[in-house]
Amino acid sequence: MSDPANANAARVRPYLQLRTEQRTPADWLRAARADPQTRVVVARGTTHLIRYQPQAQIVFVSLEQPAIAALDESRLLLLGWFEGQRCVLADLPAELALELPGTRFEELRPLLAQLREEEMRLLCHAQALLVWRSRHRFCGVCGSPTAPRSAGHVLSCTSPSCAAEFFPRIDPAIIVLVTSGSKALLGRQQSWPPGRYSTLAGFVEAGETLEEAVAREVEEETGVQLEAVHYFASQPWPFPASLMLGFHAQASQTPVRLDGELEDARWFDRTELQSTSGPTLPQPHTIARRLIDHWLGTQAA
Numbered sequence: 001m002s003d004p005a006n007a008n009a010a011r012v013r014p015y016l017q018l019r020t021e022q023r024t025p026a027d028w029l030r031a032a033r034a035d036p037q038t039r040v041v042v043a044r045g046t047t048h049l050i051r052y053q054p055q056a057q058i059v060f061v062s063l064e065q066p067a068i069a070a071l072d073e074s075r076l077l078l079l080g081w082f083e084g085q086r087c088v089l090a091d092l093p094a095e096l097a098l099e100l101p102g103t104r105f106e107e108l109r110p111l112l113a114q115l116r117e118e119e120m121r122l123l124c125h126a127q128a129l130l131v132w133r134s135r136h137r138f139c140g141v142c143g144s145p146t147a148p149r150s151a152g153h154v155l156s157c158t159s160p161s162c163a164a165e166f167f168p169r170i171d172p173a174i175i176v177l178v179t180s181g182s183k184a185l186l187g188r189q190q191s192w193p194p195g196r197y198s199t200l201a202g203f204v205e206a207g208e209t210l211e212e213a214v215a216r217e218v219e220e221e222t223g224v225q226l227e228a229v230h231y232f233a234s235q236p237w238p239f240p241a242s243l244m245l246g247f248h249a250q251a252s253q254t255p256v257r258l259d260g261e262l263e264d265a266r267w268f269d270r271t272e273l274q275s276t277s278g279p280t281l282p283q284p285h286t287i288a289r290r291l292i293d294h295w296l297g298t299q300a301a
């Protein structure tokens with residue numbers, strides 16, 4: 001297998017300049033309003049404003065758009081600089097109508113494969129913040145309401161005697177392609193469409209290392225014991241708050257023992273995975289598919 005670092009070299013450059021120092025000034029919004037290039041990404045709940053032309057794309061609006069201009073500052077967040085332009089997220093109240101010709105609000109997950117990668121990443125970032133905001137409206141310490149600061153990236157308890165701070169939540173989860181020689185171990189859940197198989201995955205437990213989580217999940221779900229684990233790449237997955245940490249792992253081929261969490265798991269030969277009669281693999285934008293493609297594309301060399 002080639003060095004995963006080389007495979008990821010092109011992904012080190014961020015798609016979004018966060019410029020976190022720009023979140024600190026209390027008048028961050030005034031600076032955004034004064035910048036004629038500021039663009040606004042619009043969301044309502046967990047839906048995002050998009051249009052089809054014919055490919056799905058983000059509808060960017062101006063801070064001066066009347067519905068956006070009327071929003072309370074607490075509903076605006078500074079995302080960063082997207083393709084060189086300042087980018088603000090507007091979190092619309094559920095009851096607010098914003099009807100722009102040719103646009104619609106849609107849930108993100110079905111859109112992922114339709115957006116170009118940079119816009120998919122931007123909306124995943126927005127989605128993570130939206131979900132976090134909706135779940136931290138009250139302080140987990142004292143129960144008082146929270147209020148945003150740092151341009152929307154911190155939620156702070158409004159009780160002066162408490163003043164607890166809450167930051168966007170990220171839940172680590174491992175996802176792993178287990179291989180043994182020319183075979184790869186894939187599993188499927190009962191709810192998936194017939195024929196679809198993917199890499200194994202699970203949440204990291206408190207107190208556990210990533211490597212331990214990989215080995216535990218694989219053994220729990222399939223009974224297969226690992227010999228080696230190598231980090232590959234990661235993918236934010238804000239449904240609702242995961243960061244998927246992708247690994248390649250090697251195992252001696254052993255019989256699969258299902259524990260009931262998966263409907264099926266089996267070893268596929270690489271020729272099966274490349275065959276049209278083989279299993280249906282995850283969509284190309286997913287870390288699961290990148291793990292599989294990387295193994296398929298490089299192991300033959």
Ligand SMILES: [Zn+2]
Binds near residue numbers: 163
């Ligand atoms: Zn509090």
